[in-house]
Amino acid sequence: MNASPANETTAVPSWTVGNVTVHRIDEVLLPPATGPWLLPDATPDVVKQQDWLRPGFADREGNLHIDSHSFAFVVGGLRVLVDTGIGNGKERANPAWHNLRTDFLECLTAAGFSPDSVDLVILTHLHADHVGWNTQEVKGEWVPTFPHARYLTSRIEREFWATYDMEDARKQMFRDSVIPVEEAGLLDLVHVPAEGVEIAPGLRLLPTPGHTPGHIAVELTSRGETALITGDCIHHPVQLAHPAIGACVDIDPEQSEASRRKLLGSLADTDTLVLGTHFAPPTAGRVITHEGAFRLAPVPAAPQTVSH
Numbered sequence: 001m002n003a004s005p006a007n008e009t010t011a012v013p014s015w016t017v018g019n020v021t022v023h024r025i026d027e028v029l030l031p032p033a034t035g036p037w038l039l040p041d042a043t044p045d046v047v048k049q050q051d052w053l054r055p056g057f058a059d060r061e062g063n064l065h066i067d068s069h070s071f072a073f074v075v076g077g078l079r080v081l082v083d084t085g086i087g088n089g090k091e092r093a094n095p096a097w098h099n100l101r102t103d104f105l106e107c108l109t110a111a112g113f114s115p116d117s118v119d120l121v122i123l124t125h126l127h128a129d130h131v132g133w134n135t136q137e138v139k140g141e142w143v144p145t146f147p148h149a150r151y152l153t154s155r156i157e158r159e160f161w162a163t164y165d166m167e168d169a170r171k172q173m174f175r176d177s178v179i180p181v182e183e184a185g186l187l188d189l190v191h192v193p194a195e196g197v198e199i200a201p202g203l204r205l206l207p208t209p210g211h212t213p214g215h216i217a218v219e220l221t222s223r224g225e226t227a228l229i230t231g232d233c234i235h236h237p238v239q240l241a242h243p244a245i246g247a248c249v250d251i252d253p254e255q256s257e258a259s260r261r262k263l264l265g266s267l268a269d270t271d272t273l274v275l276g277t278h279f280a281p282p283t284a285g286r287v288i289t290h291e292g293a294f295r296l297a298p299v300p301a302a303p304q305t306v307s308h
Contacts (some may be wrong), residue, residue, distance in 0.1 A: 008261035012111045013301030015275060015284055018222025020075050020202070023111040023142040024275075024301060026146070026282055027068040027085040027104045031096050035064030035236070036230060041245045042238045050241050052295050056282050057237045064236055065280035066176055070104075072111055075220060076201035078119045081108070081146070082218050082229050083277055089130025090176060104133060105145070118146040122205070123153040124231030124277065125212040126161055127249075128173045135180050140193075142176045144184050147290060151181050155189035157214025170188065192216055207264055208233035208254025211247060217263065233259055240264060240294040253274050258260055263296050273299060 013024040035042060044062025047053060058064050070083045085104060092098040105115060123131055134151065135142040144151075161174070181187045190197065196206040196219070197223040211232045218229040232247065233256070239245050244260045250256040267274060267287040274296065275284045286298035 001036065009305035012107070013027060013283065014111075015273060015299065015301055017073075017227040017277070018225040020072055020220060020222040021068055021071050022220070022227060022275065022294070023072045025069070025070040025081075025085075025108045025111060025113075027074055027102050027103065027107075028096075028100065029280065030066045030068060030278075031183070032063050034066045038066070038247050038249070039236060039238070039245055039247055040066065041178055042236065042242070046242065047238055050238060053237060056298065057280055057296075064238065066236060067280045067283070068278065069283075070108075070110070070133075071277075072108060072113045073220065074120075075222065075246070078138065078200050078203070079113060079117055080120045080122065081113065081118050081149075082122045083124055083130045083231070084121060084133035084145070086129045088134055089127075089137050090128070091172055092128060094128070097132075102199045105136075116148060118149045121146055121149050122216075122218055123151060124159075124220060124229070125157055125215045126153060126174075126178060127212065127232070128170075128171050130142050130176070130231070131177045131276075133163055134177045134236050141176050142180045144181050144186055147184075147185065147186075151186050152188045152203070154192050154214030154216050156192070156209075156245070157212055157216075158187075158189050162200040179232075180197070204265075208259040210252045210254070210259045210261075211250050213251060215259075225271070225273075227275055228263075228267060228281075229275045229277060230263075231277050233239075234276060237276065237279060237296045240296055241290070243293060257308055268294055 015022045047058050047062035056198045071248045086097045106294045134143045190204050198204050198205045208217045220227045246253045268289050282300040283299040285298040
């Protein structure tokens with residue numbers, strides 16, 4: 001994906017939650033091989049049994065559609081970005097993530113969130129496809145992309161990785177996307193209790209451990225309406241129908257399943273808008289009880305056309 005030419009018109013997918021507009025900032029559609037690798041139990045036969053997954057979340061052959069994107073919004077006077085994707089020019093073991101050249105920053109700016117204007121970056125967890133745009137390369141050095149923002153993640157999350165015996169690829173990710181933010185004094189670690197914690201008016205962090213020990217989901221409330229950004233507690237809507245399906249990279253698969261079931265149970269048959277961090281378009285919807293588990297009733301985005 002190449003950078004967009006100047007003066008190109010971009011449709012920024014958005015949803016309204018009370019008086020807050022949530023923008024999806026697209027990075028890249030991940031290749032078809034991502035599904036079988038990430039969610040090996042979501043076989044084509046399992047996927048094809050759920051008609052509601054088609055055409056947005058899967059194809060007719062049962063192949064999953066998986067995206068990388070972020071969400072940006074203004075709440076409580078703060079300009080917020082949730083997760084920062086894979087990033088450009090990063091050395092990664094996963095070929096789908098390696099040395100990307102996308103127009104993510106142009107899309108973010110087109111949505112009205114220039115890097116200098118972002119106040120708060122929330123990291124649901126510290127995996128390579130969620131922290132990549134924390135930094136960008138300037139004159140051969142990795143520097144914070146959002147120099148005026150506080151970056152925030154769970155204290156449990158950061159402390160876990162501090163003592164983890166990392167493989168080389170993960171060490172590289174921390175070197176280029178996490179440590180430069182820490183060295184700039186921009187990373188805040190937050191205690192997230194079982195009941196969650198409000199970090200700004202209308203903005204809460206909810207503990208959803210398992211995928212990683214300190215994984216968090218993000219809850220947004222405005223004028224009596226609520227949205228929930230999943231992070232990787234739920235990678236794909238097929239997990240609504242089969243909450244036992246976990247990701248191959250879950251640190252604690254049993255805890256991940258328990259967190260997913262608890263979260264889905266709390267969302268089922270409510271008006272909460274669920275925004276999936278890796279859900280391909282239509283990306284958002286409401287959780288409905290279905291055949292002993294759940295399904296997603298899609299809520300398509302309303303594109304906001306902007307020029308850049």
